[in-house]
Structure formats: C-alpha cells, structure tokens
Amino acid sequence: MTPFGTRLAHAIEERGRFCVGIDPHAALLHEWGLDDDVASLERFALTVVEAVAPVVGIVKPQSAFYERFGSRGIAVLERVVEESRAAGALVLMDAKRGDIGSTSQAYADAYLDPTSPLGCDAVTASPYLGFGSLDPMLEACRRHGGGLFVLALTSNKEGPEVQHARTGDTSVAGTVLAHLRAANAGAEPVGSFGAVVGATIGDTEEDLDVNGPLLVPGFGAQGGTVDDMARIFGRASRWALPSSSRDVLRAGPDVGALRDAARRGNDAVRGLGA
Numbered sequence: 001m002t003p004f005g006t007r008l009a010h011a012i013e014e015r016g017r018f019c020v021g022i023d024p025h026a027a028l029l030h031e032w033g034l035d036d037d038v039a040s041l042e043r044f045a046l047t048v049v050e051a052v053a054p055v056v057g058i059v060k061p062q063s064a065f066y067e068r069f070g071s072r073g074i075a076v077l078e079r080v081v082e083e084s085r086a087a088g089a090l091v092l093m094d095a096k097r098g099d100i101g102s103t104s105q106a107y108a109d110a111y112l113d114p115t116s117p118l119g120c121d122a123v124t125a126s127p128y129l130g131f132g133s134l135d136p137m138l139e140a141c142r143r144h145g146g147g148l149f150v151l152a153l154t155s156n157k158e159g160p161e162v163q164h165a166r167t168g169d170t171s172v173a174g175t176v177l178a179h180l181r182a183a184n185a186g187a188e189p190v191g192s193f194g195a196v197v198g199a200t201i202g203d204t205e206e207d208l209d210v211n212g213p214l215l216v217p218g219f220g221a222q223g224g225t226v227d228d229m230a231r232i233f234g235r236a237s238r239w240a241l242p243s244s245s246r247d248v249l250r251a252g253p254d255v256g257a258l259r260d261a262a263r264r265g266n267d268a269v270r271g272l273g274a
C-alpha cells in the first residue's frame with residue numbers, strides 16, 4: 001500500500017494544498033434555505049462534495065455535525081467519504097479520537113481500515129492520554145497506507161492552557177511534535193504522521209518541521225491569513241494544508257460558486273512553501 005505521505009504529496013502536486021472542511025452547521029443549513037434535518041444534511045453535504053471533491057486535493061468532514069443526527073447522520077457521512085474519494089479527493093475525517101490503547105485500536109479499525117464503512121485516508125487524533133496510546137492508530141496507518149493528524153497547537157484560544165504547559169524545557173506541544181518527528185524519521189517525500197497547528201496561534205518557538213504534513217485550521221472564518229501562515233510556518237509550510245470550512249461553505253448552495261470559492265482558496269495558498 002502506498003504510504004499516505006506519498007499519496008498526499010501527489011495530491012498537492014496535482015490539485016494544490018487547500019483543504020475544504022465539510023461542516024454542515026445548523027446556521028449554514030439555514031443560510032442555504034434548508035431545514036435542520038437529515039434530508040437537508042444530505043443535500044448540503046453532497047452538494048459540497050459535488051462542487052469541491054473533483055477540484056481540491058483533500059476534504060475534511062467534521063464528524064460532529066453528522067453525529068448529531070444519529071445513525072442516519074452517520075449514513076450521510078459514509079456517503080461523503082465514498083463520493084469524495086470517488087471524485088479523486090483524499091478524505092481526512094476530523095473526529096479527534098483518542099483513548100486507552102485497546103479502545104484506540106477500535107478507532108483505528110473504524111477510520112483507518114479500508115474495509116470499514118467509515119474507512120478514510122486519514123483521521124485527526126487527540127494525544128492527551130499520552131502519545132503512546134495512539135500506537136494502534138499509527139500501526140493501522142503503516143499497514144493500510146493511512147494518515148494521522150495529531151493535535152499539537154490548536155486554533156482555539158483555550159488550547160495554550162494545556163498545550164503550552166511545560167515539563168522542564170519541553171512543552172506539551174513540543175513533546176507531541178517530537179513524537180511525530182520520530183515517527184516520520186527517514187520518510188520521503190514526507191511522512192504520514194501530521195500535526196494540527198492552527199493558523200491563529202501567533203508566533204511560536206516550537207519547531208514545526210516534523211517531516212510530516214501540518215493540518216492548518218483557523219484559516220478564514222477564525223481569522224488566520226496567508227501572511228500569518230507564511231510568518232508562523234516558514235519552511236514547514238511546504239507540507240502545510242490550510243483548511244477552511246465556513247468561509248467556503250457560505251458560497252453555497254450554488255455548485256459553481258462553491259467550486260469557485262474552493263479554487264480561490266487554493267490559488268491564495270499556492271505560493272506557500274516555495
């Protein structure tokens with residue numbers, strides 16, 4: 001199986017680095033003239049897939065917006081995964097999973113085994129039960145060519161309380177980044193184990209180069225800009241995936257307008273990492 005890092009490098013080369021989040025917020029359903037029900041969730045999500053999955057390299061459905069509709073919402077999420085991949089986009093499931101190792105194995109089976117109904121190209125994970133508790137997910141990535149994006153410096157203002165906490169010279173975020181660097185050692189052109197680092201974090205002393213991809217939420221609706229990214233990420237922006245949900249989704253429900261918004265996002269970040 002081709003490693004995720006290699007597949008991602010091809011996707012960036014062919015389609016660009018911009019990641020579109022498929023987040024059916026209740027407020028967006030309303031803005032699109034839809035109701036807050038499962039039929040509307042499906043209409044919204046599959047319209048976004050039709051518009052953006054043929055043109056961007058990677059999409060990121062946010063699991064929570066589907067989970068709130070129960071099993072029928074999850075059925076919509078399964079279609080989002082299947083149809084996005086059929087259109088040629090990689091799918092990064094934003095589920096932020098993490099638990100004791102034996103339960104992490106079940107998350108690995110759910111999101112990283114290609115035979116699972118929710119099997120994706122990559123998933124987001126939380127390291128706060130200890131990075132080693134994610135081992136079953138790392139192992140599943142190695143076995144199936146999947147990717148893992150681990151929270152390091154998140155885009156929300158509450159994140160620093162935990163992520164900047166220090167033991168001796170090392171912060172919690174620095175520890176996570178060091179584990180990722182070790183997991184990606186020697187991988188070419190880039191490893192399969194990424195960090196989540198928000199576009200809104202401001203200047204940081206952490207070394208963001210983990211020889212792996214960086215998922216960069218907070219771009220657009222949360223205020224992060226291309227200039228912020230260039231300043232914060234420097235050389236590490238070579239493998240950065242700026243991600244935006246609401247800023248793109250507000251262009252709907254017109255398919256052409258959504259696709260144009262995704263293309264504009266892609267064009268805006270093309271020069272990063274050059």
Ligand SMILES: O=c1ccn([C@@H]2O[C@H](COP(=O)(O)O)[C@@H](O)[C@H]2O)c(=O)[nH]1
Pocket residue numbers: 021023062094153154155156196197198217218219220221222243244245246247
């Ligand atoms: O640090 C993080 C990690 C994940 N997210 C998720 O990304 C999108 C952001 O949506 P926007 O509409 O572009 O603000 C959303 O799914 C978050 O759960 C994040 O924002 N920050």
